[in-house]
Amino acid sequence: MKFNRIQRNDEMILVIGGTGNIGSEVVRLLDEKGVDFKLLARDKSKAAESVGAEVEIIEGDLDAPETVAAAMEGVEKLFLVTPLHLDQVSMKSTAIQAAKRAGVKHIVMSTGIGADPDAGVEIGRWHGKNQEEVKETGIPYTFLQPGFFMQNMLMFADPIRGNGEFYLPLGDSKVSFVDARDIAAVGVAALTEDGHENQAYPITGGEALSCDEVASILSDVVGKTVRYVDVPLEAAKQGMIAAGLPEKLADLMNELYALGPDGHLAYVMDTVEKVTGQPPRSFRQFAQDYAAAFKE
Structure with missing residues (x-):
């Protein structure tokens, strides 16, 4: 598939979720363009x-539909991402319903790899x-x-x-970890170029790594030995709950982790390069860019 890379700069875009891993990079890239x-x-x-x-910021909340409706005024395209919630x-x-009422012409929405009403995991069905x-x-x-974010590793920066x-x-x-910045780049391409309408883009990194391989890369970059400790699903659940995640969401995460042994997290797609013209960032590149977070 070929895309028309002529930039569309005259259509107002509303970004919802613009302060998270993906959204903040969408904001940066849109501003850059x-x-x-x-x-x-x-x-x-x-x-x-x-x-x-x-950046023009409209104060509002997805729990207050009237504020979302107000923010949609004059908007032609919507970028929508929400955290796990x-x-x-x-x-x-x-x-989505506010966009429909406002006559929005294109919605770019971040969901998850394997998303489907009949998906085998609950978050996929959501x-x-x-x-x-x-x-x-x-x-x-x-x-x-997208699949698992490289940025999720920042949760382990303290240990x-x-x-x-x-x-x-x-x-x-x-796991074919993907950098959230690459997810954002695909999203911005969809917002600013023709040819991405009515498409679903599975997004992964360019390689599938074991956690031991991740630990080895982090060791090289950080300059000290980093070890991966495999833990049972129940221990992982208790750790997530202790960190403040609701039990239901911890169970959803464990459903995803449980896909790993059968190879379902290892698929590598070429979406990033096809859409953006650039290869996805490697985990080593991510580790180098975020090295300060992992160093004492």
């Missing part, structure tokens, strides 16, 4: 600290439900379907700095 956009954020001052005071289906639904809702609106769409260890229930499974 000189595209007209605005950001919906729950706390305007905190968002400004994250994305910069020069117990209410993420209804949160996305609020934005994402699939929102995808079907978008399709039912008749609005052209692009679904970004890596402290005792040189990180903990996951993946055994020797391989």
Whole structure:
């Protein structure tokens, strides 16, 4: 498939979820391209600290539909991403329905790899439900379907700095970790170029790595030995709950981790390069870019 890489800079884009791993990079790239956009954020001052005071920020909340409707005024394209959340289906639904009422012409939405109403894991079914809702609106769409983020490793920055260890229930499974910056690049291409309408893009990194291989790369970059500690799913669940994740979401994460031994997390797709013209970042590149987070 070939894409028309002529930039569309005159259509107002609303970014929802613009302060997270993917969304903040979407904001940066849109700003770099000189595209007209605005950001919906729950706390305007905190968002400004994250994305910069020069970005137009509309204060609103997906739990307050009237604020989302107001933010949609004059918007032609929507970028939508939400964090893992117990209410993420209804949160996305609020934005989708507001976009429909506002006459938005294109929705670019981040879901997850394997998203489908009949997916074998519950989070996949949640994402699939929102995808079907978008399709039912008749609005052209692009679904970004990423796998595990490299940035998730930042959750282990403290134990890596402290005792040189990180903990996951993946055994020797391989995972095609993807950099959130590459997910954002695919999303921005979909927002600013023709040819991405009504497409679902599974997004992975360019290689599948075991956690021992991840530990080896981190050791090289950080300059000290980093060890991967394999833990049982139940121990991983208790660790996530102790870190503040609701039990239901910890169970959903464990459903994903449990896919690893059968190779379901190791698929490598060429979506990033096909869409952006650039190869995806390697885990080594990610580790080098974020090295300060892992060093004492």
